[in-house]
Amino acid sequence: MKMLKKVIGTTLIISCMGLMLSGCGASKKSSGEINVFNWTEYMPESVLKIFEEETGIKVNYSTYSSNEDMLSKVQSEAAGTYDIVVPSDYMVDLMAKQGLLEELNKDNIPNLKNISPAYLDQYYDKRNVYTVPYLGGVVTLCVNKSKVSDPITSYKQLFDSKYENSLVVLDDTRIVVGMVAKSLGYSMSETDDTILAEIKDKLLELKPNIMSYDSDSPKTVMIDGSASVGYIWNAEIAMSMSENPDIEIVFPEEGPYLFFDNMAIPKGSKNKENAEKFIDFICKPEIAKMIVEEFPYVTPNTEAINLLGDDYINNKACNPPAAEVAKGEYVKEVGDKISVYDSMWTELKK
Amino acid sequence: MMTLNDKKQKMPMLTMLSPITSMLIFLVVIPLIYVLVLSFCKTNEYYQVMFTFSFDNYKNLLSPSYFQVYMNSIVIAAITTVICIVLGYPFAYYIVKQPPKIRTILYMLVIIPFWTNSLIRIYGWKSFLGASGLLNNLFVWLGITHKPLELLFNRGAVVLGMTYTLFPFMVLPLYTAIEKLDLTLIEASYDLGARKVNTFLHVILPLTSSGIFAGAIMVFIPTLGFFFVSDILGGGKSDMIGNLIERQFGSANNWPLGSALSIILILLTLIMVRLYTKAGGKLEDLG
Numbered sequence: 001m002k003m004l005k006k007v008i009g010t011t012l013i014i015s016c017m018g019l020m021l022s023g024c025g026a027s028k029k030s031s032g033e034i035n036v037f038n039w040t041e042y043m044p045e046s047v048l049k050i051f052e053e054e055t056g057i058k059v060n061y062s063t064y065s066s067n068e069d070m071l072s073k074v075q076s077e078a079a080g081t082y083d084i085v086v087p088s089d090y091m092v093d094l095m096a097k098q099g100l101l102e103e104l105n106k107d108n109i110p111n112l113k114n115i116s117p118a119y120l121d122q123y124y125d126k127r128n129v130y131t132v133p134y135l136g137g138v139v140t141l142c143v144n145k146s147k148v149s150d151p152i153t154s155y156k157q158l159f160d161s162k163y164e165n166s167l168v169v170l171d172d173t174r175i176v177v178g179m180v181a182k183s184l185g186y187s188m189s190e191t192d193d194t195i196l197a198e199i200k201d202k203l204l205e206l207k208p209n210i211m212s213y214d215s216d217s218p219k220t221v222m223i224d225g226s227a228s229v230g231y232i233w234n235a236e237i238a239m240s241m242s243e244n245p246d247i248e249i250v251f252p253e254e255g256p257y258l259f260f261d262n263m264a265i266p267k268g269s270k271n272k273e274n275a276e277k278f279i280d281f282i283c284k285p286e287i288a289k290m291i292v293e294e295f296p297y298v299t300p301n302t303e304a305i306n307l308l309g310d311d312y313i314n315n316k317a318c319n320p321p322a323a324e325v326a327k328g329e330y331v332k333e334v335g336d337k338i339s340v341y342d343s344m345w346t347e348l349k350k
Numbered sequence: 351m352m353t354l355n356d357k358k359q360k361m362p363m364l365t366m367l368s369p370i371t372s373m374l375i376f377l378v379v380i381p382l383i384y385v386l387v388l389s390f391c392k393t394n395e396y397y398q399v400m401f402t403f404s405f406d407n408y409k410n411l412l413s414p415s416y417f418q419v420y421m422n423s424i425v426i427a428a429i430t431t432v433i434c435i436v437l438g439y440p441f442a443y444y445i446v447k448q449p450p451k452i453r454t455i456l457y458m459l460v461i462i463p464f465w466t467n468s469l470i471r472i473y474g475w476k477s478f479l480g481a482s483g484l485l486n487n488l489f490v491w492l493g494i495t496h497k498p499l500e501l502l503f504n505r506g507a508v509v510l511g512m513t514y515t516l517f518p519f520m521v522l523p524l525y526t527a528i529e530k531l532d533l534t535l536i537e538a539s540y541d542l543g544a545r546k547v548n549t550f551l552h553v554i555l556p557l558t559s560s561g562i563f564a565g566a567i568m569v570f571i572p573t574l575g576f577f578f579v580s581d582i583l584g585g586g587k588s589d590m591i592g593n594l595i596e597r598q599f600g601s602a603n604n605w606p607l608g609s610a611l612s613i614i615l616i617l618l619t620l621i622m623v624r625l626y627t628k629a630g631g632k633l634e635d636l637g
Contacts, residue, residue, distance in 0.1 A: 068600070165500070210585075214586070342597075
């Protein structure tokens with residue numbers, strides 16, 4: 001027994017020493033730097049280099065691959081760990097309500113004038129108190145013309161048994177359930193139990209038609225022709241169109257799924273002014289242009305679009321027409337009904 | 351009563367045991383307790399964990415759709431295990447019978463693929479089996495088919511991926527068991543008039559059964575948790591327990607439900623190991 005006590009005692013001492021040592025490393029005083037926390041594959045390194053050269057501010061860059069991932073890091077790490085985060089629409093809403101975001105000083109962001117009003121003053125951040133739009137896009141249909149002869153105009157057609165085992169969709173609960181809801185004429189964020197039950201039945205009807213769920217690289221099965229119809233990110237559609245001329249982007253009458261990612265400063269940032277400088281820098285037309293050239297999503301920067309020229313403007317996959325975007329819908333938080341969404345997704349994928 | 355001499359003997363023991371004990375406490379015991387506690391909690395509307403006690407997560411997990419996922423996982427794991435035994439046994443037997451030099455080479459060939467991340471190897475299978483992949487191109491070129499075959503995104507592809515990834519876990523314990531086999535017993539069996547089939551069934555098989563059991567456990571249990579194989583090769587269409595857990599800790603952001611699922615997986619594992627020890631297996635053989 002004594003032996004055991006000693007082992008545990010020594011163990012605790014060693015561990016405490018370890019904790020104290022690791023505590024030392026974190027208390028470095030920071031000045032002239034910012035900590036940027038962004039999505040993976042979303043900002044070219046060259047952009048960061050130019051910022052560092054122009055301003056002398058060092059950028060510490062780290063990445064995440066889902067809003068929820070980012071949220072849990074911001075909630076669990078010490079305040080001031082990040083100076084810039086890039087939450088999507090609904091996540092801005094949630095973070096603002098939780099008081100996790102700093103108000104922006106617009107005087108430090110003169111380049112905000114380059115941003116199209118179409119992307120400002122959205123439901124998730126009225127008057128843009130907390131955020132400046134960064135990049136966004138739509139999730140819509142694409143069709144391989146050599147395999148699909150009928151013109152596709154509606155999500156309703158995807159349920160047809162002739163498309164058995166031929167759809168690729170994103171592996172994302174809210175996006176796919178939202179599409180099914182829209183095909184029934186509902187909103188993407190219904191919370192009523194009877195409506196959700198109806199959506200669930202319809203969702204299960206789609207099951208035999210889905211060939212694969214893929215959020216990482218759904219373009220692969222579009223390009224090699226194994227999928228005939230896709231419901232995927234517009235940037236993935238743009239890339240598959242340039243690889244396979246049979247592929248065409250389709251905007252169904254119900255409208256696409258919309259998403260927009262926005263730069264924001266988490267509460268407690270120690271480098272708020274530098275972070276605002278960074279946001280302003282990203283809003284420069286030539287910088288915004290560099291970003292879209294590498295990652296073909298939708299830029300809200302009007303001046304950058306002018307710089308990009310007709311090739312970009314006329315490419316419906318890179319730059320979805322405003323009339324189609326106007327028909328689209330952002331998903332909203334559904335509170336504890338999220339468990340209903342999750343259970344229908346489990347039902348679909350079992 | 352403690353003497354000076356006792357203390358002298360205890361110091362080395364303490365220095366040797368403390369690091370490993372602290373590692374086990376901090377990296378295994380505490381996280382497991384945390385998972386157990388989480389599994390009785392709930393989340394609020396901001397996805398934050400609320401430390402209230404309820405059995406709701408476990409009640410949810412008894413629903414038929416989750417049950418089907420468990421069954422699907424067990425079926426895929428069982429098929430994978432059987433295929434691994436059927437392919438692995440003759441393979442291990444063959445390796446053991448080779449002269450030492452060739453034996454080392456063959457043994458290394460089993461181990462070397464381990465040095466590459468299994469995720470990368472699974473992506474390799476995806477591009478190999480895809481519609482424009484090497485295999486389909488070969489089939490079309492040979493005129494076996496006109497249109498590429500749909501080899502991906504079905505259960506068969508998942509079983510293939512699992513078998514491929516976990517095959518070494520079956521071969522290695524089998525190899526150890528077969529290597530220990532006393533050849534004189536086989537000779538005795540022949541001398542006493544037993545034929546090859548009888549010798550195999552009544553002498554070789556019982557003597558190497560420990561390897562089969564150990565291999566089966568080491569294949570069956572990881573199969574339940576390898577979510578990436580069913581995600582990548584199965585196209586996300588046949589979820590296993592691992593996929594459910596991954597989703598709750600990732601996009602669904604419901605850690606308490608994910609923890610409850612993990613506890614279910616741990617229980618399943620414990621049941622399997624219990625069955626294994628009941629059948630006469632030794633825990634040491636599991637490595």
